[in-house]
Amino acid sequence: MLSDRGSKSSFKRKHNSASVYWFIFCGDAVLLDEAGSVPVAAACPVALQPWQTVFELPPLDGVECRGVALDAPFTQEASWHHVGLREAYRLMPLAQYERAGKARELLYWDAQTRFCGVCGAPMKRHTEISKRCTQCGKEVWPQLATAVIVAIERADELLMVRARNFRADYYGLVAGFVETGETLEECVQREVREETGLEITDLRYFASQPWPYPCGLMVGFTARYASGQLHLQRSELRDARWVKAADMPRVPGRMSIARRLIDDWLDRQGRADVKERLNDF
Numbered sequence: 001m002l003s004d005r006g007s008k009s010s011f012k013r014k015h016n017s018a019s020v021y022w023f024i025f026c027g028d029a030v031l032l033d034e035a036g037s038v039p040v041a042a043a044c045p046v047a048l049q050p051w052q053t054v055f056e057l058p059p060l061d062g063v064e065c066r067g068v069a070l071d072a073p074f075t076q077e078a079s080w081h082h083v084g085l086r087e088a089y090r091l092m093p094l095a096q097y098e099r100a101g102k103a104r105e106l107l108y109w110d111a112q113t114r115f116c117g118v119c120g121a122p123m124k125r126h127t128e129i130s131k132r133c134t135q136c137g138k139e140v141w142p143q144l145a146t147a148v149i150v151a152i153e154r155a156d157e158l159l160m161v162r163a164r165n166f167r168a169d170y171y172g173l174v175a176g177f178v179e180t181g182e183t184l185e186e187c188v189q190r191e192v193r194e195e196t197g198l199e200i201t202d203l204r205y206f207a208s209q210p211w212p213y214p215c216g217l218m219v220g221f222t223a224r225y226a227s228g229q230l231h232l233q234r235s236e237l238r239d240a241r242w243v244k245a246a247d248m249p250r251v252p253g254r255m256s257i258a259r260r261l262i263d264d265w266l267d268r269q270g271r272a273d274v275k276e277r278l279n280d281f
Contacts, residue, residue: 024039085100150188185203
């Protein structure tokens with residue numbers, strides 16, 4: 001948490017616990033056993049080099065947690081394999097998956113901040129979640145890319161969009177990154193207007209979700225259609241349509257806040273039957 005800024009106490013603790021969850025990444029892939037769990041051991045089960053940084057993470061059920069990045073996949077044990085973090089959602093216990101997301105964000109930040117952005121000198125760990133330049137003293141902390149996502153309803157219909165960056169043939173919700181100088185609410189209204197040409201009303205906060213691909217925070221909203229005709233920003237969207245519950249297309253999997261927003265709308269439509277049969281991919 002950012003409240004830990006300036007505290008070195010946790011950074012100086014020794015990694016000598018008798019039982020530790022190890023979140024071992026190579027790129028965005030986490031090391032799992034055949035049961036979908038991360039290694040549990042007193043010491044890291046993979047030989048580490050002096051330059052590889054071990055991050056302390058919040059404990060799980062009293063068990064300490066560590067995160068570390070490898071330069072190459074671990075292949076010395078047949079029962080262990082690296083799985084992409086998105087795919088790992090279906091394999092890992094939820095609590096472990098959430099901790100893996102935090103580990104991935106810290107490791108990504110570590111890899112992206114090896115040198116100072118001001119003077120170019122090497123950066124050095126200062127606390128568990130901060131670095132300080134060895135020459136000019138510039139300090140940095142992990143940064144989040146904040147994005148909004150909104151479920152827009154009109155009578156018994158929900159606005160569904162197919163973004164150009166979707167890797168599968170499914171529909172989601174209007175979303176976009178928060179720009180400097182705007183509130184979350186202003187961002188929602190701007191993104192809806194830019195991407196669809198619509199105006200909305202009754203904008204309400206729904207929930208938020210860490211999105212460690214690689215360092216995001218998704219903030220969800222609900223809203224109602226106010227006015228306008230669909231006019232798509234073709235550079236962002238392939239398609240958009242108003243959908244009734246019975247005609248729901250392929251949608252994002254249950255790991256995403258987009259799916260939670262869609263499921264919430266289906267519940268309010270009294271269509272739990274549709275929610276249960278939707279795909280999860």
